[in-house]
Every structure is written in C-alpha cells, then in structure tokens.
Amino acid sequence: MTTAQTPPLEAGLTYVEQPDAGALHRLVLRSDAGTAGDGSDGRASDGAARTSRRETLWIDAGGAASTYGLTAQAPTRRALRGIRVARAFTAHQHHQLVRNAVGEASGRTGLVVAPNVGALYDAADACDAEVDRLFSASLALLADLADALAVPVLVSAPRASEQRRATVRERADREIECERTDLGYAFATEGFETTGYWQRGWWQTTIPYWAELCGTVAERTEAFEPTAVAASLAD
Template sequence: MQTPPLEPGLVYVDQPDGRGAVAHVVRSAEATETLWVDAGGAASTYALTADGDRHALRGVRVARAFTAHQHHALVRRAVDVASGRTDLVVVPNVPALYEGADGPESEYDRLYGATCELLETLADALDVPVLVSAPTASDARRDRLHDRADTELTCRNTPFGYAVDAPGHTPPGYWRDGWWQTTVPYWVDVCGAVGDPGPTTADPVELVVD
C-alpha cells in the first residue's frame, strides 16, 4: 500500500536524504529474498527493523563494500550469489565509493561506468527489480545511473515518514504503529472528488458537508 509495486528492471530511487528511504522501500516490498550490495553504510539493520521486528530481516542477505573496487566486485558477484528465489536486489549509494577515491579519476570513472552497466545487466538477467540510488553523487555520476533506469521512485519526507511516488501511483496511506494514516488520494479513490463525474469505487459514497 505504501510503495508502488516494483517492476523488474533498474529502479532509480530519488531520495530526499542519504538515510533510510531505500530501507523503507525494501520493507514495504516484502520480497521473498533480497540481495543487498551496500555502500556508505545504508544497510542499517535498525532502519530495516524500524518497528523492532527482526522478521523484517528474514530473507535479506547483505554484503558491504568499503572501496570502489570492492563495490564493483560485489555487483559482479551478485549474479552468482542470486538464487531462483531472489526477487529483489538493492544497491544504494552506487556512486558513493567512486567519488573522491584515492587514485586516478579516469580509473574510477571507468569502473563506475562498468558497475552501472553491470547493474542493468543484472536486472535483465535476473528479471527482478534492482533498486539503485545516488543521494550524494555529483550530477554527472547521478545522471549516468539515472539514465539507465527503467523506472523511477521519488521519495519525499513527510511528517508521517517517507512518501514514495511513482508515475501513476501516489501513496494512499502510511502505517503508523498499528494504524493507518490515510491520505487525500485514498479518500478520493474511495469517495470521489467534488466535481468529479463519480467515484471510482463500485459503490459510490455521498459526502455530506455542513
């Protein structure tokens, strides 16, 4: 309900910050088996278990990279590690370790390009959604990743947590410790809007306003 359904392919997550937006999407996705190639410390298990439920970690396998070469090696390795049950791959902060790396810029630029290409290939080969993000990248590196994406999710910060929008999808509600905070689009969907020819649900509901 909170996030749009994820389609196979490279899915670019536009984050409002470098923190838990990707973890939020992963939690909502409820995948059977998730492979997480981490960079920049995004794989916070505390973000994944935001409500203290360790079950949220079930089926998630993580490997962290701390250098650009390690990151590239992990993306390459993900193809071999993925099983038939893998239905989600998560690669947040893709450019993080390539930016300002200690070495020739051209070497890391080339490595980054190869990683982006591998991610696209990975999505095709596994036929699953591959979530990527670039919250702290230079425009050039962000664009290189973004341009390859099949779809884009936009995360916004709201007083009720992250809202995830996608073309044709607006979150109908936010889960809040045992209850739902609904949104205006949800009620529009249920009841219709003033001036609309009619509600979209099978049984119209009449709104009475004093």
C-alpha cells in the same frame, strides 16, 4: 483502491530518489519482491504481507544497511530473513561485490539493492579514466542482472556527484521519488502515490485518498447529467 504505503517494485533497474536511508529500508522491507518471512501486520492489502522465501542481495556503500535502521522499519523480525549484506569501502571493492552478486544471484533472488551506488567512485584515489570505467561497468552489470533475472534492482545516489547521479537516472528503467513528511515517507511513481499512513492504533488519510475512493465533484456532476427527456421537460 489500495492502502499500500509503498509502490510495487517492478523488474528492472530502478532509481530511488531518497531523503535518507530509512526510505530505502521501508521500500525494501514493505515490498513483495524482497525477503523471506510473512511480514504480516494484520492487513492483507499491505505490501508487507508476503509469503515468499526469496532473498535480497544488498551491495552496501556508505553504511546504508544499518542494522538499527532495518530493524526499525521491519514489520516483524521474520521480514529480515534472507537479506544478505556485503559492504564495500572502496570503488574497487564495490565493483568486485557487484560482480560477485552476478555470480551469487539465482532463481531464489527476488531483489537486489545497491544504495549510494556512485559515492565510492567519486571518492576513489585513482585516475578518472579508471574510476569512470569501473563505475560504468558496475552500473551496466546491475542493469544486466535486473534483465537476466527479471527482478527489481534498486539503486540510489544521494552522495554521488551531479554527473554520476545523472548517469544513474539516465540508465534506470524507472524512478521512485520519496519525501519525508510529518506522518512518514511519501512515495510516488508514474502509477502510484502514497495516500494514507497506517500506524499501530491509528491511521491518517489524505485528500487524494478520498478523491480516489469517492470521486471528485466534477466526476459526480458528470455522472448525474440530465437525460434528454429530463432536459426537454425542463424546457
């Protein structure tokens, strides 16, 4: 049973289907893969509790790395240490920052984030052939970086065209889905589902939480099937 509100981040290129930038902020700041600082909020089982000193390289596009947004999602200010943000405003700048990230990454790098990965290429003032080549190269470099360092590389494409978004999803090793609820962000992967929402002073669970904790009616019925002796006595 887990009380984590975000899924564990695995090495490889991961596509994040996000409702807004805040979902990515929470995913980064509540994960074990990311930045320095203990991030502890009193629950040892929460993904926010970490002691690593690894850095996060953030290749920003579209203003996703909002200072206010990151601060709002950080469990403590120490959780923000180690996040290195570089902002791009054109497709060529974005491609160069991806190349720079490959050169800057090291054994201390625990996470790479590239939100809005296709937006600047869609808006580029250049011929389609050149832009497509830059986009493909950037995506390939991010995938290679994930493999070379064996770290998670998170990409999202909420502002990209359908074609570029489909390309990103096809290239990704896995996908994290997220939707915004009245209680907070709900994340889902093949092996994870947000089943509880913990806030300061209160918490809210869901039916899947209790089903995992206590089992379902069908499971309990199977567990108490009559033995052969009991069945013969009943006859």
